[in-house]
Amino acid sequence: MGSDTDLEVMRGAIDILDELGVAREVRVLSAHRRPFDMLGYARDAAWRGLETIVAGAGGAAHLPGMLASATRLPVIGVPVPLRHLDGLDSLLSIVQMPRGVPVATVAVGNARNAGLLAARILAITDPELAERLEALHDDMVARSAGADERIATAYPAPEIDEG
Numbered sequence: 001m002g003s004d005t006d007l008e009v010m011r012g013a014i015d016i017l018d019e020l021g022v023a024r025e026v027r028v029l030s031a032h033r034r035p036f037d038m039l040g041y042a043r044d045a046a047w048r049g050l051e052t053i054v055a056g057a058g059g060a061a062h063l064p065g066m067l068a069s070a071t072r073l074p075v076i077g078v079p080v081p082l083r084h085l086d087g088l089d090s091l092l093s094i095v096q097m098p099r100g101v102p103v104a105t106v107a108v109g110n111a112r113n114a115g116l117l118a119a120r121i122l123a124i125t126d127p128e129l130a131e132r133l134e135a136l137h138d139d140m141v142a143r144s145a146g147a148d149e150r151i152a153t154a155y156p157a158p159e160i161d162e163g
């Protein structure tokens, strides 16, 4: 993440990766504040054994794109919403990458989806992780179906006379 002030949002990615048992590291790196450290991190990432990078930043959010410029690993960008502009600035900074330097961008503030997407990428070659992801998905489907039943019961539809 670009700053420790992003942690509250980025915790969404950390938590889901921990829940799924995915090994991860959590770092503060900034293209603006520590460009050389950031580039070194990106350059060494694949060699160190990392397989996917989730990068969250707010405002002029250049971190995900700059990481993607210096590594072949997939980079998933999380637009962190700040007090001004509600994250639209972060979103546009991350999503509008030039051809040749892809960054997969999730919704504003949705670090959980970034963690899930990273896990899906890793699950391509990890059948046990794939199973845990499927269980999580089944759980979400069951909760949605339960919500449907509760709401439909609370607001019963009128009988439809089909005659």
Ligand SMILES: Nc1c(C(=O)O)ncn1[C@@H]1O[C@H](COP(=O)(O)O)[C@@H](O)[C@H]1O
Binding pocket: 001, 002, 003, 004, 005, 006, 029, 030, 031, 032, 033, 056, 057, 058, 059, 060, 061, 062, 063, 064, 080, 082
């Ligand atoms: N967007 C970037 C980058 C970068 O893109 O390199 N570095 C820090 N930041 C962002 O600045 C915001 C404010 O940071 P501070 O709260 O530390 O001032 C954070 O959301 C951070 O991600």
